[in-house]
Amino acid sequence: MARQAQDALILILQGSHVVPLLQRVRELGLGRQRARALTVLAELGGEPALSRADVAAIERLIRVKLPDDRPEGMWGCWNHWIAVPGDDQSGIMRTLGVVDPRPVTFALGNDIVDADGHRADDTFTGYERVFVTPELDGWTLVLGAWCDPCGAERREEVLRLCIDLSERYGQARAYYYGGQGDGSAWLVAEHGAVLRRYCETGEEGDELLALGEPLPYERARRAELGLQPDWDAAHESPEDEDQWRWAAHDMAADFARSYGVSPLHISAETPSRGTGVVALTPYGVTRGVPAGAYRI
Known part of the structure; x- marks a missing residue:
């Protein structure tokens, strides 16, 4: 009550x-x-x-919880993230241009990302903040709608950022996974070049965003479905095309796990080193961040 x-x-x-x-x-x-x-x-x-006293009390509570904090899987309606190998959290943030990092628990970081993903109004777009994880089994993840590899607002900038990250760290990957059956997308860059971008979100023009050749995981999944590992949609039967699209629509999280770490599959048992932070993107620096009460 x-x-x-x-x-x-x-x-x-x-x-x-x-x-x-x-x-x-x-x-x-x-x-x-x-x-x-x-x-x-x-x-x-x-x-x-x-009040300053309340802010200090909240920050103190976060500090108290952090030593025992364990990874929690992200499960939002719309999940966007960038994955970079290694533990150079500060270097990744500099490359991305995100600033003002503040330590957070996994519960708090995930709650902010989920809330921001549901927010789009006249003032805020949901692009104002990202949650940058500690190293998770050899990878650092950057979570938030700002990392969207397929939406019209962010896709070209995310493409450029992944190229920049891959020049410095060898590789970078960006993903979208719609937790309510809203599709999948993946972007893979290595050593300053884009190897692959593929989107299957049900939006008109998805096929125009495809870059590069199918990756081994895509070929293997097609073989499992009884489809040709290499394909040309223009010459594929409508039945085969529909089968692949339905499969790819739900593929991003498993794709990410096969190539490293998926935030939807991490748990308290996932090896973790360091402290997660929430940081401001250029949108957040310009517009500020929305009000909200979140789990700690």
């Missing part, structure tokens, strides 16, 4: 006029009132609405 009242309050009290009242509750209210007020303040106004 208390959570329902809290959610109703957030929906109803959309306005800065209630922030001073909630701040007063934080300062003088009883324990439960203060806790609820903190959540509503974060949801309505974000960090600017919180």
